[in-house]
Amino acid sequence: MTDAALRRRQIIAAGLLTLVLLALPLVATDFHLSVLGLIFLHAIVGIAWNLMMGFAGQLSLGHALYFGIGAYIVAFLSERFGISPWLGMLPAFIVPGLIGVAIGALGFRFSVRGVYFALLTIAFAEFARILFEHWDYVGKTAGYFFAALTPANRPLVSLRGGARFFYYALLVTMIAAWLLSMLLVNSRVGYFWRAIREDEDAARALGVQALRMKLLVVAVSAGITGVAGGWFALVNGSLFPDSVLGMRVSIDFIVAPIVGGLGTLFGPILGAFIIVPLNELSRDISQASGINGLNLLIYGVLLLVIVVFAPQGCWPGIAKRLGLAKSGEADRDQS
Amino acid sequence: MLPAMAPQQHSSFMFDLYANVIINGLMIGAIYALIATGLNVVFGVMKVVNFAHGELVVIGMYTGYVLWKFLGLSPIATLPIAMLGMFALGYGFQRVIGNAFVDRPQHIQFALYISVAMIITGLHAVTFGPDPRGIQSAASFAVYRVGPLRLDAVRLHAALTSLAVVAALWAWLRYSIMGKSLHAAADNLVGGRAIGIRIDHVFAVTAGLGAACAGAAGAMIAPLYDTNPYLAGEFTLTAFIIVIVGGLASLPGALLGGLVIGMSEAVAALLITPSAKSLFSYGLLILVLLLRPEGLLGRREGRA
Numbered sequence: 001m002t003d004a005a006l007r008r009r010q011i012i013a014a015g016l017l018t019l020v021l022l023a024l025p026l027v028a029t030d031f032h033l034s035v036l037g038l039i040f041l042h043a044i045v046g047i048a049w050n051l052m053m054g055f056a057g058q059l060s061l062g063h064a065l066y067f068g069i070g071a072y073i074v075a076f077l078s079e080r081f082g083i084s085p086w087l088g089m090l091p092a093f094i095v096p097g098l099i100g101v102a103i104g105a106l107g108f109r110f111s112v113r114g115v116y117f118a119l120l121t122i123a124f125a126e127f128a129r130i131l132f133e134h135w136d137y138v139g140k141t142a143g144y145f146f147a148a149l150t151p152a153n154r155p156l157v158s159l160r161g162g163a164r165f166f167y168y169a170l171l172v173t174m175i176a177a178w179l180l181s182m183l184l185v186n187s188r189v190g191y192f193w194r195a196i197r198e199d200e201d202a203a204r205a206l207g208v209q210a211l212r213m214k215l216l217v218v219a220v221s222a223g224i225t226g227v228a229g230g231w232f233a234l235v236n237g238s239l240f241p242d243s244v245l246g247m248r249v250s251i252d253f254i255v256a257p258i259v260g261g262l263g264t265l266f267g268p269i270l271g272a273f274i275i276v277p278l279n280e281l282s283r284d285i286s287q288a289s290g291i292n293g294l295n296l297l298i299y300g301v302l303l304l305v306i307v308v309f310a311p312q313g314c315w316p317g318i319a320k321r322l323g324l325a326k327s328g329e330a331d332r333d334q335s
Numbered sequence: 336m337l338p339a340m341a342p343q344q345h346s347s348f349m350f351d352l353y354a355n356v357i358i359n360g361l362m363i364g365a366i367y368a369l370i371a372t373g374l375n376v377v378f379g380v381m382k383v384v385n386f387a388h389g390e391l392v393v394i395g396m397y398t399g400y401v402l403w404k405f406l407g408l409s410p411i412a413t414l415p416i417a418m419l420g421m422f423a424l425g426y427g428f429q430r431v432i433g434n435a436f437v438d439r440p441q442h443i444q445f446a447l448y449i450s451v452a453m454i455i456t457g458l459h460a461v462t463f464g465p466d467p468r469g470i471q472s473a474a475s476f477a478v479y480r481v482g483p484l485r486l487d488a489v490r491l492h493a494a495l496t497s498l499a500v501v502a503a504l505w506a507w508l509r510y511s512i513m514g515k516s517l518h519a520a521a522d523n524l525v526g527g528r529a530i531g532i533r534i535d536h537v538f539a540v541t542a543g544l545g546a547a548c549a550g551a552a553g554a555m556i557a558p559l560y561d562t563n564p565y566l567a568g569e570f571t572l573t574a575f576i577i578v579i580v581g582g583l584a585s586l587p588g589a590l591l592g593g594l595v596i597g598m599s600e601a602v603a604a605l606l607i608t609p610s611a612k613s614l615f616s617y618g619l620l621i622l623v624l625l626l627r628p629e630g631l632l633g634r635r636e637g638r639a
Contacts, residue, residue, distance in 0.1 A: 053442060059441055059442055059445075061445070106625050107624070107625075114441065115384055115441060115583075116579070116583075116624060116628050118441070118445075119575055119579055119620075119624070120621070120624045122572070122575070123576070123617050123620045123621050123624065124621065126572060126613070126617055127614070127617040127618065127621065130611055130613060130614050130617070131614070133610070133611075134607070134608065134610070134611050134614075247568060247572070248568075251449055254442070254445070254446070255446065255449070258442060258443070258446050259446075262442065291461055292460045292461070292464060292465045293456065293457045293458075293459065293460020293461045293465070293564060294457065294460075294461055295457070296453045296454075296456050296457035296460065297453070297454060297457025297458060297460075297461060298457070299453055299457075300450045300451070300452070300453030300454035300455075300456075300457055301450075301454060303446065303449070303450035303453065304447070304450040304451065304454065307443065307446045307447050307450055308432065308435075308447075311439065311443050
């Protein structure tokens, strides 16, 4: 298959999937739409995290920090200061982006790499969680709640509504994040990122400004994650430090892109479609049977099976079978 | 007279308070040091970060609880059983699954250990339920008095035992043939293979030692904290803080880091509030990562 033909097949497949997702609310129930919304939310953060880890090779285990900050920003601007969430999404992108740059600059400058950088990101996220849990202004562990929606609520103004509204809102955000990541990955910057991922010292020797490129990827990744956090606040209507800043949040975000296929553009979306229903299902089984912890056991076993038998993630294999990736080498990065 | 006396009394009271808080922190810190030593041995030899280490500590705690509940064994008596059992568990896991992941990228290792962590926590919750399980005995309330210091007996025994286990492990790593093989594998994997070290076996022994340290620490902690399945995450994170502050792969670093973090938690709990006890630790961790990423006693490596 020639490159052009492959590209055409990929575009047609993406278009078909988009059409199906656009039409789905015609047949799906509100419950299914809210689960799908959750899937899109995880896919958005997965896309963001994948830019950093999958393409630039920088392992972050603390993306909950950016998610939580974005969530609290949107919540506070709209509820305390009456600023429209439309505007609130802007600082929800910029502030986490800047925090990401600050952490990156501190870490990268002192050449904190690899596992040390990953632990640095955990440290900042946990530090923020503990801080928020003891900070009166954000409601401590008791959490922060939005005012209840009134019948006069107009979703396109308040950005809050029913399952169907959030379904479309998150779908659009996901497609935007996906397009942004595709543009970046296929640009000059994307090639620099991959060069850094493969061998940072060699990339520097060839004139890639590694520090600047790494800060850029952290900024974009953190910014997208912050916007996802903003949406989470609007969807949920309540925020607790542990539910947006906790370690478990970071873990959940990371698992989806790994399961889907790291360093592929579609992997994070597929991963979210696998992981989120799995999580919901195991929680339902645990609740229905009344056995505490059964959800963790099921989820853990399934994750273990995936990690042991498909460590490259699910998408590369599926893409090849569908004829959406080259069958030879170098199928990573393309689809 | 009175106004002049008051501040002095106050300051001596404060001194006693802080002295007690710090000595308590140091005793917990000694147990932390044992947990961190297990994590560090594994990282030092295999360059693998075990994100399920805290879960192993909780296995040790439940082992201590079950042996006390059904056989009436004291914490000291449960120690060798917990260590042997956990060594076997760690060895078996490494042989069956772990060894295949030693050369894999970090994020895959992370996913592996996270799944193991979830399975262990899930098994604990399914078996024991979410309710806390505590060990009580006559010794629970015994106290040693040294000048103004009041040392809780159970805590002191646990701290001293932890230090003894750490010391024994150091000696074994330094003087035994197997310990030397571990060092060789850590320094130069290919060279180790070339001179006939069975790397699969060495890695499995390493994982077994890491698990045994965690299990021993768990058995020591069981009488101090009520056990529940969800303690694990905090132990894992505390162990990370300690090894980074002390120095990844440095055994003296794990000891120093354990004592420092134990103390900082105790002081933070007093100055702020107990639920914010790890705030200082994270602050310290961030400072160390930025100013001295190799840790207080770590060696600077080319690759990091």
